[in-house]
Amino acid sequence: MFAIASFVIIVSTRLGSDFLFTISFSEKNRQPLYEQLYKRIKQNIVEGILPQGKKLPSKRKLAEHLQISKNTVENAYAQLIAEGYVETVEKKGYFVRQIDSIIKKSKSISDLLVEERDNNDTYIYDLKTNAVDLYNFPFATWAKLMREILRDENDSLLKPIHPQGDLSLRKEIARYLKEYKNMSVHPEQIILGAGSEYLFSLIIELLPNSVFAVENPCYHKIVRILQSRDIKFHPISMDAEGMRKDELEKTDSSIAFITPSRHFPLGTVMSINRRMQMLKWADTDNFFIIEDDYDSEYRYALKPIPTLHSLDNDDKVIYLNTFTRTLAPSLRIGYMVLPPDLLETYRKKLTFYSCTVSEFEQRTLKKFLEKNYYERHLNRMRTIYKNRRDIFIRYLGSLANVLTIKGYEAGLHLLITSNKMSEIELIQKAKENGVKVYGLSEYYLDQTPETNTVIVGYGGLATADVSEVAELLIKSWQ
Amino acid sequence: MFAIASFVIIVSTRLGSDFLFTISFSEKNRQPLYEQLYKRIKQNIVEGILPQGKKLPSKRKLAEHLQISKNTVENAYAQLIAEGYVETVEKKGYFVRQIDSIIKKSKSISDLLVEERDNNDTYIYDLKTNAVDLYNFPFATWAKLMREILRDENDSLLKPIHPQGDLSLRKEIARYLKEYKNMSVHPEQIILGAGSEYLFSLIIELLPNSVFAVENPCYHKIVRILQSRDIKFHPISMDAEGMRKDELEKTDSSIAFITPSRHFPLGTVMSINRRMQMLKWADTDNFFIIEDDYDSEYRYALKPIPTLHSLDNDDKVIYLNTFTRTLAPSLRIGYMVLPPDLLETYRKKLTFYSCTVSEFEQRTLKKFLEKNYYERHLNRMRTIYKNRRDIFIRYLGSLANVLTIKGYEAGLHLLITSNKMSEIELIQKAKENGVKVYGLSEYYLDQTPETNTVIVGYGGLATADVSEVAELLIKSWQ
Numbered sequence: 001m002f003a004i005a006s007f008v009i010i011v012s013t014r015l016g017s018d019f020l021f022t023i024s025f026s027e028k029n030r031q032p033l034y035e036q037l038y039k040r041i042k043q044n045i046v047e048g049i050l051p052q053g054k055k056l057p058s059k060r061k062l063a064e065h066l067q068i069s070k071n072t073v074e075n076a077y078a079q080l081i082a083e084g085y086v087e088t089v090e091k092k093g094y095f096v097r098q099i100d101s102i103i104k105k106s107k108s109i110s111d112l113l114v115e116e117r118d119n120n121d122t123y124i125y126d127l128k129t130n131a132v133d134l135y136n137f138p139f140a141t142w143a144k145l146m147r148e149i150l151r152d153e154n155d156s157l158l159k160p161i162h163p164q165g166d167l168s169l170r171k172e173i174a175r176y177l178k179e180y181k182n183m184s185v186h187p188e189q190i191i192l193g194a195g196s197e198y199l200f201s202l203i204i205e206l207l208p209n210s211v212f213a214v215e216n217p218c219y220h221k222i223v224r225i226l227q228s229r230d231i232k233f234h235p236i237s238m239d240a241e242g243m244r245k246d247e248l249e250k251t252d253s254s255i256a257f258i259t260p261s262r263h264f265p266l267g268t269v270m271s272i273n274r275r276m277q278m279l280k281w282a283d284t285d286n287f288f289i290i291e292d293d294y295d296s297e298y299r300y301a302l303k304p305i306p307t308l309h310s311l312d313n314d315d316k317v318i319y320l321n322t323f324t325r326t327l328a329p330s331l332r333i334g335y336m337v338l339p340p341d342l343l344e345t346y347r348k349k350l351t352f353y354s355c356t357v358s359e360f361e362q363r364t365l366k367k368f369l370e371k372n373y374y375e376r377h378l379n380r381m382r383t384i385y386k387n388r389r390d391i392f393i394r395y396l397g398s399l400a401n402v403l404t405i406k407g408y409e410a411g412l413h414l415l416i417t418s419n420k421m422s423e424i425e426l427i428q429k430a431k432e433n434g435v436k437v438y439g440l441s442e443y444y445l446d447q448t449p450e451t452n453t454v455i456v457g458y459g460g461l462a463t464a465d466v467s468e469v470a471e472l473l474i475k476s477w478q
Numbered sequence: 479m480f481a482i483a484s485f486v487i488i489v490s491t492r493l494g495s496d497f498l499f500t501i502s503f504s505e506k507n508r509q510p511l512y513e514q515l516y517k518r519i520k521q522n523i524v525e526g527i528l529p530q531g532k533k534l535p536s537k538r539k540l541a542e543h544l545q546i547s548k549n550t551v552e553n554a555y556a557q558l559i560a561e562g563y564v565e566t567v568e569k570k571g572y573f574v575r576q577i578d579s580i581i582k583k584s585k586s587i588s589d590l591l592v593e594e595r596d597n598n599d600t601y602i603y604d605l606k607t608n609a610v611d612l613y614n615f616p617f618a619t620w621a622k623l624m625r626e627i628l629r630d631e632n633d634s635l636l637k638p639i640h641p642q643g644d645l646s647l648r649k650e651i652a653r654y655l656k657e658y659k660n661m662s663v664h665p666e667q668i669i670l671g672a673g674s675e676y677l678f679s680l681i682i683e684l685l686p687n688s689v690f691a692v693e694n695p696c697y698h699k700i701v702r703i704l705q706s707r708d709i710k711f712h713p714i715s716m717d718a719e720g721m722r723k724d725e726l727e728k729t730d731s732s733i734a735f736i737t738p739s740r741h742f743p744l745g746t747v748m749s750i751n752r753r754m755q756m757l758k759w760a761d762t763d764n765f766f767i768i769e770d771d772y773d774s775e776y777r778y779a780l781k782p783i784p785t786l787h788s789l790d791n792d793d794k795v796i797y798l799n800t801f802t803r804t805l806a807p808s809l810r811i812g813y814m815v816l817p818p819d820l821l822e823t824y825r826k827k828l829t830f831y832s833c834t835v836s837e838f839e840q841r842t843l844k845k846f847l848e849k850n851y852y853e854r855h856l857n858r859m860r861t862i863y864k865n866r867r868d869i870f871i872r873y874l875g876s877l878a879n880v881l882t883i884k885g886y887e888a889g890l891h892l893l894i895t896s897n898k899m900s901e902i903e904l905i906q907k908a909k910e911n912g913v914k915v916y917g918l919s920e921y922y923l924d925q926t927p928e929t930n931t932v933i934v935g936y937g938g939l940a941t942a943d944v945s946e947v948a949e950l951l952i953k954s955w956q
Contacts, residue, residue, distance in 0.1 A: 134636045143628040146838075150621040158612045158806035194672050194810075194834035201679070205706050224830045228683050229707075328636035330837035332672075352702045356672035358836050359808035360624075 033068055034075035041076065045085050045096050056086060056094040124434035125469050129265065129413045131460020132325055136384055138377055145367045149360065157359050163351040165192025165335070166362040172369040173335055180375070181296075183310045183319070185337050191346065194332040194356035196292065196322045197221055202353070203255075203290060203318060203336070204229060206346055210288075213253035215243050217443035219264045219294075222257055235445035238263060242270030245277045255288045256281070260308050261296035265443050265455050267407025267415060275308055282316035288342075293321040295411040297378050300386045315339030323365065325412075325459075326378060333357050333365060385412060388458045388466045395470035399478055412459035415440065418452050418477060426454045429476040435469060511546055512553035519554065523563050523574055534564065534572040602912035603947050607743065607891045609938020610803055614862055616855055623845045627838065635837050641829040643670025643813070644840040650847040651813055658853070659774075661788045661797070663815050669824070672810040672834035674770065674800045675699055680831070681733075681768060681796060681814070682707060684824055688766075691731035693721050695921035697742045697772075700735055713923035716741060720748030723755045733766045734759070738786050739774035743921050743933050745885025745893060753786055760794035766820075771799040773889040775856050778864045793817035801843065803890075803937075804856060811835050811843060863890060866936045866944045873948035877956055890937035893918065896930050896955060904932045907954035913947060 044050040056062075059077060063070040077094060080086040087097045149157070164170065170187035177183040193199040200222065204210070214222055216235035226233045234251040237244050243258050256278065260270035270278075282289050291308040309319040322334035338346055368374050389408055396403055396416065407415040416437075418426055423439040430437045440453040461469060522528040534540075537555060541548040555572060558564040565575045627635070642648065648665035655661040671677040678700065682688070690704055694713035704711045712729040715722050721736050734756065738748035748756075760767050769786040787797040800812035816824055846852050867886055874881055874894065885893040894915075896904055901917040908915045918931040939947060 131638075137636055139632060139636070146628060147625060150624060154617060158615055158617070158808050160609075160807040194676075195832050197831055198672075198676075198834060208706075208708060221830050228686075228827060230686060329638040329832070330636050332832065332834055332836055349706060352699050353675055354673050354807070354810065356676060356810055356834050358810055358839050360839065361836050 034072045034079070037066075037068070037072060038076035038079045041080060042085055045080075050096050052096055054096045055092075056096070058093060122431065122434070123436040125461065125465065125472070126436040127413075127455075127457045127469070128436070128438065128460065129455055129457035130325075130329075131457060132329065132412065133381065133384065133459060133461075133463075134328055135462055136381060137328055138373060141373055142364065142368065145364050145371075145373075146360070149363050149367070153363060157363065159359075161355040161357075161359050161362070163353060163355050164188075164190065165355050165357060166359060166366065169362045169366040169369075170335075172366050176369055176374070177337075181307055181310065183307055183337075185309075185319075189337050189340070189343055190335050191338060192333065192335050192355060192357050192362065194334070195324060196294075196320055196334045197225060198356055199320060199334050199336045200225055200257075200290070202346075202350060204231060205350060206338075206342060207255060207288065210254045211252050213243070213248050213251060213256040214445070215258060215263060216445045217265060217440065218257075218445065219259070219292075220443070223445060238266060238268060240268065240271075241274040242268055243274070243278070245274065245281060248281065253287070254285075255290060257290045257292065258308075259292045259294055261293055261305065262299075262410045264294060265407075265413065265415070265440065267409065267411060267413075269305060269409065270308075272305065275305075275311055279308065279312055279314070279316060283314045288316055288318060288339075290318045290320055293319060295325060296321075297326050298382055298385055298412060299410040300382070300389065301409050309337065312339075315341060318342065326374075326381070327365075331361060331365075333361060384463060385459070388461065388463065389414065391466045392456065392458060392470050392473075395467070395474055396477075399474060403477060406453075413455050413457040415453050416456055416473075416477075421452060421477065423451045423454060426452070426477060430454070430473060433472040433476045435472050435476065437473075510553075512550045512557070515544070515546070515550060516554035516557045519558060520563055523558075528574050530574055532574045533570075534574070536571060600909065600912070601914040603939065603943065603950070604914040605891075605933075605935045605947070606914070606916065606938065607933055607935035608803075608807075609935060610807065610890065611859065611862065611937060611939075611941075612806055613940055614859060615806055616851060619851055620842065620846065623842050623849075623851075624838070626845070627841050631841060635841065637837075639833040639835075639837050639840070641831060641833050642666075642668065643833050643835060644837060644844065647840045647844040647847075648813075650844050654847055654852070655815075659785055659788065661785060661815075663787075663797075667815050667818070667821055668813050669816060670811065670813050670833060670835050670840065672812070673802060674772075674798055674812045675703060676834055677798060677812050677814045678703055678735075678768070680824075680828060682709060683828060684816075684820060685733060685766065688732045689730050691721070691726050691729060691734040692923070693736060693741060694923045695743060695918065696735075696923065697737070697770075698921070701923060716744060716746060718746065719752040720746055721752070721756070723752065723759060726759065731765070732763075733768060735768045735770065736786075737770045737772055739771055739783065740777075740888045742772060742889075743885075743891065743893070743918065745887065745889060745891075747783060747887065748786075750783065753783075753789055757786065757790055757792070757794060761792040766794055766796060766817075768796045768798055771797060773803060774799075775804050776860055776863055776890060777888040778860070778867065779887050787815065790817075793819060796820065804852075804859070805843075809839060809843075811839060862941060863937070866939065866941065867892065869944045870934065870936060870948050870951075873945070873952055874955075877952060881955060884931075891933050891935040893931050894934055894951075894955075899930060899955065901929045901932060904930070904955060908932070908951060911950040911954045913950050913954065915951075 041050070041056070050056075056077070057065070059070050059073040063073045077086060081088065085097060086094050088094055167187060169192065170190040173190055174185045174187045177185050191199065191202070193202060204225070210231075212226055212231060212233035213236050214226070214233055216237055218235070223233070234253050236247050236251070242260060242263065243256065248256060258270070258278065260275060262269060278289055281287065289308060293307060296307075307319065309317045316339065318339065319337040320334070323331060324334065392414055393405055393408060396405055402418055402420045404417045404419075405414055406417065407413065416426070421429065423441055427437055427439055437454040437456050440451045440455060441448045456473070458466065519528070519534070528534075534555070535543070537548050537551040541551045555564060559566065563575060564572050566572055645665060647670065648668040651668055652663045652665045655663050669677065669680070671680065682703070688709070690709060690711035691714050692700055692704070692711055694715055696713070701711070712731050714725050714729070714734075720738060720741065721734065726734060736748070736756070738753060740747060756767055759765060767786060771785060774785075785797065787795045794817065796817065797815040798812070801809060802812065870892055871883055871886060874883055880896055880898045882895045882897075883892055884895065885891065894904070899907065901919055905915055905917055915932040915934055918929045918933060919926045934951070936944065
């Protein structure tokens with residue numbers, strides 16, 4: 001094995017000029033050395049540590065001090081000059097330039113810049129739950145489709161987009177939902193938007209004066225959107241079958257936001273029984289359910305369970321899903337399926353909002369779906385993610401006397417519970433080994449229960465790193 | 479000259495089968511004949527006029543009846559089959575298929591489909607204000623940059639985007655604002671979003687419990703967003719210098735949404751005096767101003783007037799602009815510049831919202847700005863639009879005894895006032911000649927004053943059509 005510390009070299013050096021330079025290089029950092037150097041110097045300039053007019057050390061001197069090649073320093077300086085942070089004065093050397101007056105005008109801007117500073121040095125691996133594997137994205141195929149569209153579809157790409165999004169893409173999504181989830185959806189019911197958050201915001205506007213019920217624990221952003229708009233909501237506890245209907249009924253909630261196919265973060269799959277109860281709840285009082293079908297594409301062992309939407313005969317379910325997690329986070333494409341009544345309301349009230357997804361990417365995605373690349377990609381990723389999950393289960397299974405693994409039937413994260421350590425200890429021990437994991441308690445809304453469970457996301461790891469991370473976790477928690 | 483009626487052939491025909499088929503072809507319609515035919519048949523199917531199982535006429539018969547080529551009918555039928563509306567039964571012919579069960583499940587879906595039906599047949603030219611010229615968009619250049627990005631930047635395109643948008647694009651926008659509008663803006667102050675509406679929604683969340691002041695008349699969407707969120711606002715009258723400050727002060731408004739560089743729809747340019755008054759209003763009580771710099775890129779005769787933002791020493795102005803009108807509506811890229819205090823609030827409260835603009839288009843736009851294609855495009859379009867404007871002024875100037883033209887110093891529309899006809903008559907007469915113009919009164923908020931002014935947008939016309947449209951308007955209004 002290895003020690004993390006050996007990969008981090010802290011260099012504090014007082015150079016020929018009279019300023020202190022602190023630079024830490026990490027070999028595990030995927031950024032080239034010159035980029036790390038350039039970023040640190042830039043940060044020092046922005047923070048005012050290197051003030052305007054300050055002379056930088058010569059390339060040779062800095063290279064010697066930091067024990068790196070002169071070429072690396074040269075590249076870093078070139079980047080700083082290109083971005084206007086540094087200027088050369090002939091025969092004198094490199095000097096810090098005056099940065100935009102705004103920084104002086106207001107202290108808070110430079111304060112904020114400092115906030116942006118990269119504080120991930122402590123960690124080599126961040127096991128966050130919202131990362132996905134980008135290494136295996138079929139970029140060549142995606143690029144090929146984009147090039148085809150540029151060639152064939154030409155300036156029709158520029159025309160205004162239907163507020164709900166391109167009809168041809170909506171048709172492909174309807175087909176996909178039919179074939180893979182057995183959902184009967186008319187393309188006219190589909191509304192495309194730049195991610196689930198945006199679509200959720202639209203729902204809030206579509207149904208004003210609603211009171212929301214959210215799962216507790218739950219996905220942060222949903223609650224932040226509600227809070228940010230000062231909208232009343234109730235956190236509802238979970239049991240083994242899903243959101244507790246008895247608790248829900250005691251509130252004045254009129255919309256329930258739930259993740260039946262895989263609860264976030266607990267991983268609970270809502271039972272058929274509870275699904276029917278939820279639909280009945282909505283039908284009785286003309287309430288609505290938002291079904292966030294998040295992560296439902298990655299199921300490893302379970303039989304597929306019908307979506308709430310496909311069980312719904314009374315048009316009470318708003319179905320929400322996104323391509324952000326199955327393709328890439330930089331592709332901001334999500335969609336929702338509205339029941340007919342709500343679609344009518346949407347068309348009366350909200351079609352003045354332009355579609356937020358670029359036509360170009362809508363058409364690329366349409367081709368990607370049409371030619372079944374999406375299906376192939378999902379199948380491939382399902383295998384890749386399942387293998388990662390299996391590695392974690394196998395490795396951490398060796399600590400079965402102290403650890404329990406849960407929530408592994410689907411999705412891109414696991415829950416690990418210890419009978420020896422608290423959540424805080426689990427996080428701290430992993431941190432000591434360079435791995436960032438997340439405490440379950442931070443997803444709870446009303447009170448923060450003490451837990452001894454952490455969440456381990458494996459979506460964003462490189463496949464080659466998985467065993468190493470699992471070993472680091474064993475080392476941390478044994 | 480020509481008569482519009484001659485281009486519209488109404489064909490009502492009872493065909494071999496027992497149903498009535500009504501199809502109107504327009505030679506002015508840019509859609510191919512087969513597409514017009516296919517759409518009409520599809521619409522009849524969706525509306526239930528052609529019910530499930532109904533036999534369609536043979537290709538030969540329909541072609542004869544409509545006096546079009548058999549090939550055209552063949553293409554239309556092929557499209558209907560491809561989309562699942564029609565099926566072939568061997569040796570029997572073409573039959574209407576059962577459409578998705580959802581249509582039967584709920585009447586409202588099919589009702590809504592009917593609403594979508596194209597009702598623009600009455601008009602040959604729609605002079606709406608929000609259309610832009612797509613014929614002259616440098617698509618080849620844009621496509622070239624996109625291909626470069628696909629080739630060079632590869633899978634870095636897939637990574638999560640900074641909530642404010644790609645920093646390299648924000649830097650280019652800051653440079654552009656400095657060079658072309660002499661605005662000092664730090665890239666960190668810029669927030670990218672999928673259009674002005676989205677960004678305005680963010681501002682509303684950033685400053686909760688605000689009371690808005692909007693110009694009266696004004697751009698519809700701003701008011702619809704406020705209404706949709708049940709936010710208090712006051713319409714404030716305009717005078718020759720801009721929003722009336724005396725009226726503003728009598729309200730409890732805390733944010734003024736204004737279009738100083740060119741009021742929509744009146745075309746008023748806010749005087750320097752009023753600009754200073756507005757800034758003082760905001761500074762005195764810690765209020766804010768949203769400066770929508772809409773259409774400021776297209777100024778024909780006026781000297782450039784400093785933006786409110788560049789006159790603002792007290793960080794009271796939120797600057798808002800979009801590339802939708804200068805590039806293309808399908809590119810959903812707008813941006814706002816936040817004052818430092820608000821930026822800090824934004825970073826604390828709202829960065830959980832993911833950026834709504836696709837990384838791919840952000841990088842393309844960055845290159846487009848960086849290589850000065852944007853500047854060249856603007857210069858070119860300014861000339862093109864100015865020529866159109868000049869044609870309208872010249873043609874309609876021949877009716878100077880009855881018409882007055884206003885608001886022509888900038889932007890993509892004119893206001894035309896008649897001393898003989900009311901607004902309704904102006905609209906009706908233009909309609910009789912196949913031209914759609916818009917009444918000024920529909921942009922007023924509280925009461926609808928009777929006007930004799932219409933708005934003529936020329937952004938979306940083809941240059942070749944401008945003289946013809948101007949002649950049609952003369953014919954309508956002389």
